Amino acid sequence: MSFSNVRTIFSKELRSFFNSPVAYIVIVVFLVILGWFFTSNLFIANISSLRTVFEMTPFLLLFFAPAITMRLISEEKKTGTLELLITKPVRESEIIVGKFLAAWALYVFTLLPTLCYYVIVSMIGHLELGPVVGGYLGLLLVGGVFLAVSIVGSALTENQVVAFIVSFLIVFGLFMLDKVLIYLPVSLATVFEYISVDYHFSNIARGVIDSRDIIYYGSAITFLLMLGTAILQKRRWS
Amino acid sequence: MSILVSQLSKNYGDAKAVDNISFEVHSGEILGFLGPNGAGKTTTMRMITCFLTPTAGSVQVEGLDIRTHSLEVRRLVGYLPEQNPLYLDMNVVEYLSYAAELQGVLKHRVSLRLREMVEVCGLGEMKHKDIGQLSKGYRQRVGLAAALIHDPRVLILDEPTSGLDPNQIVEIRSLIQNIGKEKTVVLSTHILPEVQATCDRVVIINRGKIVADSPIAELQHSMQGGEKVLLEVDTPAGSRFEAIALQLRVIPAVENVSLLAELDGRKSLSIETTGADIRKDLFRLCVEKGWTLIELHREKTSLEDIFRQLTSDQTK
Structure with a gap:
């Protein structure tokens, strides 16, 4: 994989995010909703913690990730620019990774303003650093998985709406897995628990950074990006 | 290569x-x-x-x-x-x-x-x-x-x-x-x-x-094989197309003659040839028979014709 191709695609995609109003709208909506939950909870619960940020963000990501990612590949398919891209000396994996990193960078950019919550809370009360670092790391990883799923969704179709719905259904499934565990037999439950995005997140968000959780996220993202690459490669044979 | x-x-x-x-x-x-x-x-x-x-x-x-x-x-x-x-x-x-x-x-x-x-x-x-x-x-x-x-x-x-x-x-x-x-x-x-x-x-x-x-x-x-010559002549009133066609066929390279239009004695003819240039022969024939030559030109097979020939016989 050529790093310079990834970087070229990454910076082109990031620039076109900020050239379109959609990214701004999604970011603003994300921050407004998160801000509302954060402030109302802060005063009602009267606890100095960022728990609401870490609990609400994965939920908002269910919509956020498919929304910012849906056009990344589907639009190139629809307008035919994918043909331009594929006939250049660029590997499919470089296209997928470049676009994925651009979406991830936009997500990081969106999370940055929430750091002011940290400043505010630590000013009015004692805030332990461990869970905050863990929480943000977890958010990055959960976001990575959701964005990787959405890249795959976008590679599957040339219709952005279909891409959004498919991606949403898959990330929603991953999100809900550990919430239905009590209805399942034990043998299945452990498997489901392991696949569940939220289960690993809650481990990290407690401030316990376990290699098992990191490996889970790393392998999930890798697998999804390889799947996306395979989908792009397959169309050569269509 | x-x-x-x-x-x-x-x-x-x-x-x-x-x-x-x-x-x-x-x-x-x-x-x-x-x-x-x-x-x-x-x-x-x-x-x-x-x-x-x-x-x-x-x-x-x-x-x-x-x-x-x-x-x-x-x-x-x-x-x-x-x-x-x-x-x-x-x-x-x-x-x-x-x-x-x-x-x-x-x-x-x-x-x-x-x-x-x-x-x-x-x-x-x-x-x-x-x-x-x-x-x-x-x-x-x-x-x-x-x-x-x-x-x-x-x-x-x-x-x-x-x-x-x-x-x-x-x-x-x-x-x-x-x-x-x-x-x-x-x-x-x-x-x-x-x-x-x-x-x-x-x-x-x-x-x-x-x-x-x-x-x-x-x-x-x-692809020039089937060349065409268009001939328009004024012939004495009453002369029939068949008679003229018969006289044209005397020229060896002529394969087929068809009548495109006829008004009184004036006739437009399309002459298909084997490919040889017969315009001189046609001119001499007209002089000999006393026909007034109005128009005489050769139609070159254009790329369009070639294209149509090559692609039409196979499409539906």
């Missing part, structure tokens, strides 16, 4: 889009790839440019196989796809430098190549405009500039003039001819004058098969 296509096939499900075709393109040649819509032109070009993988057969570009050396082939080839897809939200300079970086143009040469392409393709005034705001003619130039940005040895253009107005067509054609002086160019089209105007050689494809492959002049020559 710049491009070598041998026994290439591509199936979409059960349908054969391209069926066992072979042809070659020499270095520095402009090849016209001609065929009715849906004949397999685009599919063939997509295989040469590594967008699609062939079902069978092979393609070599500058000696490199598209299966085993895909990336290297793509580095050598500049490609303008059908419909000229572009990123409408980028401006011209942004887009061209994006294309240059992906094509592997060295960092310090990007701005030089960019300036050259802007000049060659006449994009000077438009270079800071969004591509979405440009007219179709300028978009086509942007597409061409992007295809040329890495100074490719081989240029593949899929219907480069479709949708342009006549002035733009002339401009793009002369641009292609200029480029074609140094590069191998394959351009597809279903517009025949385009081939006559720009190409050295023509490959005609129909229903996935090659039906002709020769230099344009040779093609016209080889």
Whole structure:
């Protein structure tokens, strides 16, 4: 994989995010909703913690990730620019990774303003650093998985709406897995628990950074990006 | 040999889009790839440019196989796809430098190549405009500039003039001819004058098969077999067509005579010949019989006729 191709695609995609109003709208909506939950909870619960940020963000990501990612590949398919891209000396994996990193960078950019919550809370009360670092790391990883799923969704179709719905259904499934565990037999439950995005997140968000959780996220993202690459490669044979 | 296509096939499900075709393109040649819509032109070009993988057969570009050396082939080839897809939200300079970086143009040469392409393709005034705001003619130039940005040895253009107005067509054609002086160019089209105007050689494809492959002049020559002469004469009132036809048939090369129109004694005749020039004989015959010659001309088989002959007998 050529790093310079990834970087070229990454910076082109990031620039076109900020050239379109959609990214701004999604970011603003994300921050407004998160801000509302954060402030109302802060005063009602009267606890100095960022728990609401870490609990609400994965939920908002269910919509956020498919929304910012849906056009990344589907639009190139629809307008035919994918043909331009594929006939250049660029590997499919470089296209997928470049676009994925651009979406991830936009997500990081969106999370940055929430750091002011940290400043505010630590000013009015004692805030332990461990869970905050863990929480943000977890958010990055959960976001990575959701964005990787959405890249795959976008590679599957040339219709952005279909891409959004498919991606949403898959990330929603991953999100809900550990919430239905009590209805399942034990043998299945452990498997489901392991696949569940939220289960690993809650481990990290407690401030316990376990290699098992990191490996889970790393392998999930890798697998999804390889799947996306395979989908792009397959169309050569269509 | 710049491009070598041998026994290439591509199936979409059960349908054969391209069926066992072979042809070659020499270095520095402009090849016209001609065929009715849906004949397999685009599919063939997509295989040469590594967008699609062939079902069978092979393609070599500058000696490199598209299966085993895909990336290297793509580095050598500049490609303008059908419909000229572009990123409408980028401006011209942004887009061209994006294309240059992906094509592997060295960092310090990007701005030089960019300036050259802007000049060659006449994009000077438009270079800071969004591509979405440009007219179709300028978009086509942007597409061409992007295809040329890495100074490719081989240029593949899929219907480069479709949708342009006549002035733009002339401009793009002369641009292609200029480029074609140094590069191998394959351009597809279903517009025949385009081939006559720009190409050295023509490959005609129909229903996935090659039906002709020769230099344009040779093609016209080889297909001339059924030449036609139009003759309009004033004959004495009352003379019948059959009698005149009989007298015309005395000339050895005449194969068939048919009556196109008749008004009093004036007759328009279409005479099919074996290919020999019979105009002198016709003139002498007219003098001899006392017919007044009004019009006499030979119809050369045009490329259009050849095209129709080659592609019509197989379509439905």
